[in-house]
Amino acid sequence: MVGERDHPVDEERFRRLERDYNDATEQFVAMNEVLTALGRSSSDPDAVLDTVVESARRLCRCEAAQVYLIDGDQFVLSSSVGLSDEFVRYVDEHPFQRDRRTLIGRVTLDRKVQQIADVLSDPEYGRQDVQEIARYRTLVSAPMLLDDDVVGALSLWRSEVDPFDARAIALLEAFAAQAAIVVRNAHLVRELEQRSAELARRVEQLEALSDVGAVVSSSLVLDEVLQNIIMNAVRFSGCDGGSIMEYVEEERCFSVRSAYASSAELLRKLRGIRVELETTLVGRAALEGHPIAVADLDTVEHLDPHLKLLHDDGWRSVLAVPVLRGDRIIGALVVRRKRPGAFSEETVEFLETFASQSALAVWNAQLFRELETKTAELQVVSQHKSEFLASMSHELRTPLNAVIGFSEVLLERMFGELNERQDEYLRDILSSGRHLLQLLNDILDLSKVEAGRMELSTSRFSVRSVMEYGISMVRERAGLHGIAVTLEVDPAVDGIESDELRIKQVLVNLLSNAVKFTPDGGHVDVVARRDGDELAVTVTDDGPGIAPDDRERIFESFQQGRRGPQREEGTGLGLTLCRRIVTLLGGRMWLESELGAGSTFGFSVPMHRPAPSSPVAQDGDGHHLPVIVVVDDDRASLDLMTAYLDGLGVRVVLGRDGNEGIELIRAHAPAAVILDIRLPGMDGWSVLTTLRDDEATRDIPVVIVSILDERSRGLAHGAADYLVKPVGRDDLVGALRRVGAVGASGTGVDASTGPAADLPASTPPGRGAS
Secondary structure, X not given: OHXXXXXXXXXXXXXHHHHHHHHHHHHHHHHHHHHHHHHOXXXXXXXXXXXXHHHHHHXXXXXXXXXXXXXXXXXXXXXXXXXXXXXHHHHHHOOOEOOOOOHHHHHHHHOOOXXXXXXXXXXXXXXXXXXXXXXXXXXXXXXXXXXXXXXEEEEEEEOOOOOOOHHHHHHHHHHHHHHHHHHHHHHHHHHHHHHHHHHHHHHHHHHHHHHHHHHHHOOOOHHHHHHHHHHHHHHHHOOOEEEEEEEEOOOOEXXXXXXXXXXXXXXXXXXOOOEEOOOOHHHHHHHHOOOEEEOXXXXXXXXXXXXXXXXHOOOOEEEEEEEEEOOEEEEEEEEEEOOOOOOOHHHHHHHHHHHHHHHHHHHHHHHHHHHHHHHHHHHHHHHHHHHHHHHHHHHHHHHHHXXXXXXXXXXXXXXXXXXXXXXXXXXXXXXXXXXXXXXXXXXHHHHHHHHOOOOOOOEEEEHHHHHHHHHHHHHHHHHHOOOEEEEEEOOOOOEEEEOHHHHHHHHHHHHHHHHHHOOOOOEEEEEEEEEOOEEEEEEEEOOOOOOHHHOOHHHOOOOOOOOOOOOOOOOOOHHHHHHXXXXXXXXXXXXXXXXXXXXXXXXXXXOOOOOOOOOEEEOOOOOEEEEEEEEXXXXXXXXXXXXXXXXXXXXXXXXXXXXXHHHHHHHHOOOEEEEOOOOOOOOHHHHHXXXXXXXXXXXXXXXXXXXXXXXXXXXXXXXXXXXXXXXXXXXXXXXXXXXXXXXXXXXXXXXXXXXXXXXXOOOOEOOOOO
């Protein structure tokens, strides 16, 4: 009997255990699903939340489950199961507030699990409108907590009054914790994506700034620079249009120079108004030194002329950014949009950086424009000066001819004898007339050299005969003072191909100076020798010497060295003219001197004209010049390189693309090539490779001058040197000197014989006395 009574009890216990086992198995499966979903939460957080709410609804045996996320003082339905479309739509239009009128509001405020056995019996529950749609009765909610932060709530309901037991509440807490992890992971992923996107934008902006900076720095034409700046400012700031203004300091106003994405009519009107410094938005931004924006022009009560013009043309928002160089106002960037709205801090910061980077480019372009203007003015002045000197020279020669001629006639006693005083005065008149004539001749010759109009006549002549002629011109004067003049000509020196008249002119001037400053009974030694492919001539005296401070000054026009008492007056132009003539002949001049021990003036000129196949060219005046080929597609860069090379004793040949450059290099076999990389068609890298692959051109030194900073790549491809624009004249000349295209003195050299010999430390070029 006892066993029979116990049998039902064992069966009931078995079924309970079986149910507990099934529940545990189901919980394990559900948790496994959630954990598996958590592994992919970074890629699809919504799917993970859907798994959480579905598992919570199934295991807690209820009709609906929802996840609400906190958004300020409201809740946003993020994931749900068991809800009607009507409920979802209504809650979206009438969201739950974070207050005590709802259960999810209470649990997020109290930070603990709570339930309402019957919402119809709860006097605090205040969302009967939602209850009437969903017809729920029993509610339970758990806060989604993570590191003490409440991010939302997980809520369940049953349509009948049926409170959730402890097991269901424990499951709800576990699911709420998992949902919180999902939300936090989603936030972290979203933040990481935002940071990555921001970083990508920053990198893109930096690359854009670098590219734009390189482009604007490579051009010195102001209009090209300004157009490039405003185009890229509008493009990278996401605006609809813009303009760039140049500040006119004398008028204290801004002038619109260029516009982008603007009608021709608007640009015409903008250029027709005065944008005053003190009374406009642009002026205020420049004076205060920071950008100023107007989010909506419709809201501005009094528009200045510039803003009114933009408003009438349909523009709604404007940002003015000053372009400054230190405290100096260079101009202003103005970007605009057709729609109203504030400009982001990122946009303002970007345009500030852009304006700062552009200031130097604009400043350089303005200086280059002023330099071009000054150069043109100087050319006009130089031409007028030459014309004036030529005219005055001819006008003065006529009376001087009479003065000199009549003085000589009277001194020859053709009209009777002269007393001693008359003879003395006539000799003074004759000497002064001849001195004035020499001065006129020197001035006229110097003017011709400076204007590039001195004609050279090249012929072959004897070096010894020229030296003897020079000595003969000073022998009488030297003899009067007991000065011995000696001549030494190297037997290796025979004939020379040059301008005989100009070499005589230089030699006679040096000999005259030497005799003039040598004391009575002294010596003057003339030596002519061969130095490689050059004729080197030195004139040495044992006069008082020249002080170091005077060694450069005496080569300046109308300057004379302080070398003690002078027996006769000099023109002050002799040494200046000598150095110019020697340079014109392709040579150099130098000076060695020691106070109290005398001075040595020397010059050297090429012995022969170069062969036709040599890299040295012959210009229109007949003197010999090495060729430098410049390959660049930018007109301003070509002009600048040409200006840099002016005065170096070289001939510049210009190529505007890679193919033309190769043809010119093969035709001229230049002493050096200056090559840009960014060329139309065949770029500079291809040009360099072609030159190195060709046996006829592989040994020609190539100096790359480019906006691209890729020195290692350039040298690896065979470039002799690499310069990054903007390039100064000293940098370019230094590079050409290093590759042997010009000598240490800055003059061109023949690539067939190598660079001109460097001057010794004790023989600085061209100094002496006249």
